[in-house]
Structure formats: C-alpha cells, structure tokens
Amino acid sequence: xxxxxxxxxxxxxxxxxxxxxxxxxxxxxxxxxxxxxxxxxxxxxxxxxxxxxxxxxxxxxxxxxxxxxxxxxxxxxxxxxxxxxxxxxxxxxxxxxxxxxxxxxxxxxxxxxxxxxxxxxxxxxxxxxxxxxxxxxxxxxxxxxxxxxxxxxxxxxxxxxxxxxxxxxxxxxxxxxxxxxxxxxxxxxxxxxxxxxxxxxxxxxxxxxxxxxxxxxxxxxxxxxxxxxxxxxxxxxxxxxxxxxxxxxxxxx
Amino acid sequence: xxxxxxxxxxxxxxxxxxxxxxxxxxxxxxxxxxxxxxxxxxxxxxxxxxxxxxxxxxxxxxxxxxxxxxxxxxxxxxxxxxxxxxxxxxxxxxxxxxxxxxxxxxxxxxxxxxxxxxxxxxxxxxxxxxxxxxxxxxxxxxxxxxxxxxxxxxxxxxxxxxxxxxxxxxxxxxxxxxxxxxxxxxxxxxxxxxxxxxxxxxxxxxxxxxxxxxxxxxxxxxxxxxxxxxxxxxxxxxxxxxxxxxxxxxxxxxxxxxxxxxxxxxxxxxxxxxxxxxxxxxxxxxxxxxxxxxxxxxxxxxxxxxx
Numbered sequence: 001x002x003x004x005x006x007x008x009x010x011x012x013x014x015x016x017x018x019x020x021x022x023x024x025x026x027x028x029x030x031x032x033x034x035x036x037x038x039x040x041x042x043x044x045x046x047x048x049x050x051x052x053x054x055x056x057x058x059x060x061x062x063x064x065x066x067x068x069x070x071x072x073x074x075x076x077x078x079x080x081x082x083x084x085x086x087x088x089x090x091x092x093x094x095x096x097x098x099x100x101x102x103x104x105x106x107x108x109x110x111x112x113x114x115x116x117x118x119x120x121x122x123x124x125x126x127x128x129x130x131x132x133x134x135x136x137x138x139x140x141x142x143x144x145x146x147x148x149x150x151x152x153x154x155x156x157x158x159x160x161x162x163x164x165x166x167x168x169x170x171x172x173x174x175x176x177x178x179x180x181x182x183x184x185x186x187x188x189x190x191x192x193x194x195x196x197x198x199x200x201x202x203x204x205x206x207x208x209x210x211x212x213x214x215x216x217x218x219x220x221x222x223x224x225x226x227x228x229x230x231x232x233x234x235x236x237x238x239x240x241x242x243x244x245x246x247x248x249x250x251x252x253x
Numbered sequence: 254x255x256x257x258x259x260x261x262x263x264x265x266x267x268x269x270x271x272x273x274x275x276x277x278x279x280x281x282x283x284x285x286x287x288x289x290x291x292x293x294x295x296x297x298x299x300x301x302x303x304x305x306x307x308x309x310x311x312x313x314x315x316x317x318x319x320x321x322x323x324x325x326x327x328x329x330x331x332x333x334x335x336x337x338x339x340x341x342x343x344x345x346x347x348x349x350x351x352x353x354x355x356x357x358x359x360x361x362x363x364x365x366x367x368x369x370x371x372x373x374x375x376x377x378x379x380x381x382x383x384x385x386x387x388x389x390x391x392x393x394x395x396x397x398x399x400x401x402x403x404x405x406x407x408x409x410x411x412x413x414x415x416x417x418x419x420x421x422x423x424x425x426x427x428x429x430x431x432x433x434x435x436x437x438x439x440x441x442x443x444x445x446x447x448x449x450x451x452x453x454x455x456x457x458x459x460x461x462x463x464x465x466x467x468x469x470x471x472x473x474x475x476x477x478x479x480x481x482x483x484x485x486x487x488x489x490x491x492x493x494x495x496x497x498x499x500x501x502x503x504x505x506x507x508x509x510x511x512x513x514x515x516x517x518x519x520x521x522x523x524x525x526x527x528x529x530x531x532x533x534x535x536x537x538x539x540x541x542x543x544x545x546x547x548x549x550x551x552x553x554x555x556x557x558x559x560x
Binding site: 004086090095 | 309359
C-alpha cells in the first residue's frame, strides 16, 4: 500500500478546498441558510406540523442531503476531471499507485469535504430551528455512507465527462430534481397514491428517509430498506469504478 | 551488465486503428544517455508513454531494472521519472508544494533536504514559493524536471526537453542532463534536433513510423559521418588503378572516368596532397574534383526516406 501517495493526493485535494473556500463551504452554507429563512421562519410558520415536527425542523435532513449529494458529486468529479483537463494526470498514471489508492485518496478527500460541509449546515440549522437527533450514530453512518457513495459517483462522472458542461450536467439535471422530488420538503404520505408509487423509484427517497429517521424517528420507508438501498448504490458505484480501472476507460489509451 | 530497460516485441495500436509502434526491440544500458531521434509522429512519445504506464501496450513486454512494467508496476515505476513534452502543471500550487507532492505520489517519505537540493540544482530555489502559473515556460520545464527527480529515480525520461526553449536554457538543460548522468541516472531523451543528440547522447536510436531503424553508438555513428570522399573526374577513362597508386584506398567507377578516394577527417592528417602528387607523377590528368561528407542529418533523412 502506497500510503505516502494516498496522503499526498488527499492533502493536495484538501488544500484545493482551502483555496476555494468560498465556493466549497461558504456558498452551500449560505444557500442552505436562505432555505431556512424562507421555508423555516417565513413560510414554515404558516405550514402545519408534519408528523408532529415543525416544518422548519422537518426539512433540515433533506437540506443537508441536498448539499451532501451535490457537493460530493461535484467535489469528486472536479478533483479527477481537472488533472485530465490540464494534462497533469500523466503523473498519476505513471506513479506507483494502485487504482484502489487513487480512489481512496480522491473519494476520501471529496467525502471528507462534504461530511464537514454537512456538519456545518447542521450546526447552521441549529441556529434557525429547534431540532433533535434521536439516533446520532445512525445519523453519522448515513452521512458518511452517502458522502462516500456520491463521491464515488462523482469520481465516475469526472472520468466520463469530456467537458465542463458534462461535468455540471448530471448534478444539475438529475441529482437536484431527484433530491427535490425525493421528499426533502415533504413527506411522501402527502402525495397522491400514484405519485407515492412513482417516488419509490427515486433512490434519493431512501437516503432522505433514512437520514430523517435518524433525526426524528419518523420515516417514509423502513430504515433497513434505506440502508440497503444506500449500500446497493455504493456497490454499483464500486463496480463501475472497478471496471473503469480494469479497462483504462478514458484514462489510458 | 543487464540492460536497465529491456523492450521486446512491443507494439501499440490505438483504438482508431493507428499503429504507433511496430514490434519494437530495444535495450537501454545502465548509466547511458540514449537519444531517441525521429520525426514528428514517429512514435517517440508513445514508446515513452508505454514504458511509463500512461498507455497500455497492445503486445510485447518491457522491464525496468528487471521489473515487468505491468506485473510489477510498483517496483518498475518507482525507478522511473518522466518529464513530459507538454508543459502541464497545476496553476495555483507553489513550486515547493508540487515537487513535494510528486515525491509523495511515488511513495517516498517527505524529505525537505532532497527537495531543496533538487530545486537548487535546477536554479529554482528562489522560486520555491511562487505559484506555478506565474512562471515562464522555461521555469515550468525546470519544475517538471524537479518533479521527476523528486523521488530519486534511476531512469529519467525527457520527452523533447528543449522543444521551444531558447539557446541559453538549452545549454543549461544539457548541463543538467550531464550532471544527472554523472550521478548515475540513466537518461532517455527524445528529440528531433539532431544537434542535440550529437551533443548529448552516448547512443542514438532512430525511430520512424513506429519502427526502430537504427541504434548505434554515437562515436561509431560519428566515425561513419566523419568519412569524406574525394572524387576525381578523369578526361581519359582508366581500365585499372595504376600500381603506383595502390597504397591509397581508391575506387574506380565502372566507366573508368571517376576515381573516388575515401578518407577520414577524424584521423587528423590526410593524404590528399600526396595522392594528387602521385597522380600527376603517374601521368594521370584530372578534369575536376570535388569532396563529399555525410552529416547525421543526411543519414537521418536517408533512413527516414528509405521507408
């Protein structure tokens, strides 16, 4: 195991966050705060409680997930795409590192960033709305699992993308809609029966449901199902990454 | 001594169907400077990329210091440093950070002392805290060399190290390469500047259209190049070379109208004056004379054309 290399890449990636602090940390925190102001304090006060939880508190897990997903994807995607774009990837490919080490370092760094971000948003939420965390260990587990899974997903996108446009495409056109429609802002029970069924095909539903359960003990689907779906998605991403490195897809001619 | 790099039967066909390397066999000797010479698109960079692990070979094997580059890639790659042709650097990193990063990437413990030595030897020390994007092209090239040397490689690949570099920097570069060789590093450089190969290399390989067409000691090659020929045009054809002139290495053309004398400029003294004297003494007049010499460029062009 080339731990020096893992450390070097991890530190390089974390230093990049430091340089782009405004974009990486401040802007998601700011936009999440705006959600709280609008939906929690302003509109939320006129919305009835959902399952006995004030609306402002109800949306906290969904908002954290929203940032967690988009940031994990874009951090990891950018981290591996940029060296491909500038050509500095030659060094990574010619270094004595295994693909497991490469993935560990890039995905580890991207996941670390979004976990830190998730925790910052959580702390920010605490300032705006009264809330509780019933299962803190499960909360952390979901946070870490989701961050790792979607950083892997982002890593795949970063290798697949051939331009900055494609890099933005998936987070913008797929992940954001799925998150908004995945129960960030409502309980699935509120939907008409037909749409409740359709919603169950949205993988993000399981993430948000499980995460919200760890806060308030209420869930749209069983927590075991949520965990299983997250692990299935993680396994799928691992399989794709494995295939990428076995074939050298878009990395090695 | 076992070669430090052994390439056998190496071929590369890209997905587009383009065959960049065709069954290459090549051995690089430990401690030498090997210049790989060839026109654009000959396969120089592909060959280096395969050895360094950036491009997958279609067929054949390569070992670096005895380690197979695929099966035993960790051991093989940690011996190798690569300076790519393109000036690809991160923009916002400092020189110090990027060179230290490379050392870590190659699995070596941090060693600020070594990084300092490398940066000083490349006249980069006063730039160590500069951001890479603020550096000139020549400085960036030095940074790429520093990155490649950060993990103390035994083999250094320099892909077109002096392309687009001014004369002064080129001299600098040559000096750096020589110092490295003196410290025991084997150096493989690609170039399409013949003068560079002539100046630097111990051995020269010529690659064209994916094939190695010649590998020769530079000294041997230069001796071939050092050959000059004096041709004498005779007004009256000779049937044979007169006995009085037998001591000279003379050749008579088929029609008997041309006498060719080959001599070596590197031997120092030549016998031209004596030959001309003996010729006149034998009563053989000549109408005209001219001399030819071949340069590395001529050899190179004829090799490349022949294909």
